[in-house]
Amino acid sequence: MASLLGLLALQVQSVSAQSSNDEDIKTVPLRTHSLYQPYLDSELQSRWFDWGGDTIIRADQYIRLTSDRQAQSGWLWSRLPLTATNWEIEFEFKIHGAGNLYGDGMAMWITKQRAQTGPVFGSVDKFEGLGIFFDTYKNNRPGIIFPYVMAMLGDGETSYNHENDGKDNELAGCSARGLRGAVIPTKGKLTYFQENYLQLELQYKNEDQWVTCFNVHNVTLPQIAYLGFTAHCGELSDNHDIITISSKNLYSINPNRPDSNSQTTRPNKITEKPATESGGWGWFFLKFVVFIVVLIGGYVGYTAYRAQKRSSRF
CATH class of the missing domain: 2.60.120.200 (Jelly Rolls)
Incomplete structure (x- = not known):
């Protein structure tokens, strides 16, 4: 789980940096x-x-x-x-x-x-x-x-x-x-x-x-x-x-x-991507990654809660 979150974090940083450069032009x-x-x-x-x-x-x-x-x-x-x-x-x-x-x-x-x-x-x-x-x-x-x-x-x-x-x-x-x-x-x-x-x-x-x-x-x-x-x-x-x-x-x-x-x-850079709303595909991917992280976190928390509840019955 930790490695997955770390990988997602690196991808988020990469997308953020790319969006910053591309948006100059x-x-x-x-x-x-x-x-x-x-x-x-x-x-x-x-x-x-x-x-x-x-x-x-x-x-x-x-x-x-x-x-x-x-x-x-x-x-x-x-x-x-x-x-x-x-x-x-x-x-x-x-x-x-x-x-x-x-x-x-x-x-x-x-x-x-x-x-x-x-x-x-x-x-x-x-x-x-x-x-x-x-x-x-x-x-x-x-x-x-x-x-x-x-x-x-x-x-x-x-x-x-x-x-x-x-x-x-x-x-x-x-x-x-x-x-x-x-x-x-x-x-x-x-x-x-x-x-x-x-x-x-x-x-x-x-x-x-x-x-x-x-x-x-x-x-x-x-x-x-x-x-x-x-x-x-x-x-x-x-x-x-x-x-x-x-x-x-x-x-x-x-x-x-x-x-x-x-x-x-x-x-700094002249890009060939078309201008899009809300920062283009970079921002879309960033939001998607954040959504996946939240979804995984919620699933892990819910699983832990169910396990704790089952153990309390005994």
């Missing part, structure tokens, strides 16, 4: 900026996203921005702007093809412009907002291993320089050898806390192993911008697929939350 799903299979409704449309160009949709598998053919360009854009102050966008994608030579790549966008085709990985040049480029073809970046993932903040006037793969206006980036054709689901996770930091994590080496590509402080994105994914193939080609998009609004209940006036404070 709350998450609320953004349905308007999320997309899952089968992607389309009964009218073969999407309520929250538009697509165009050479994009094709395989309802049970993927949204293919470009197929493994030359001279293709496709796009997928949210219909509504992303107005959340702090957010996290996790997306599963796949870049693959049959050729030994391949290109050019795909991009993720948080920009004021939307659904406009152009020369920058299938979207317009001189954009205003954030572009993240998954570049699979090396033009002129000596010493850099490709595929290369690069972020650029556009001011609406500056062009992306194809000759040196955007080096002139690079905000941050990382090499990601093995990203193309990975044997595990490849994913990206972009986290933004307004005027605090912008972080991109990638999963392509092992499942559930996230690698930080970059973390940049003091970043300000447009307050009203659209979420988009585009891809482009020229003389070389590849399949560029979007599998799922899962977006969440983030907010901190910590007094030193990262969306306060501080420019250096970061959250």
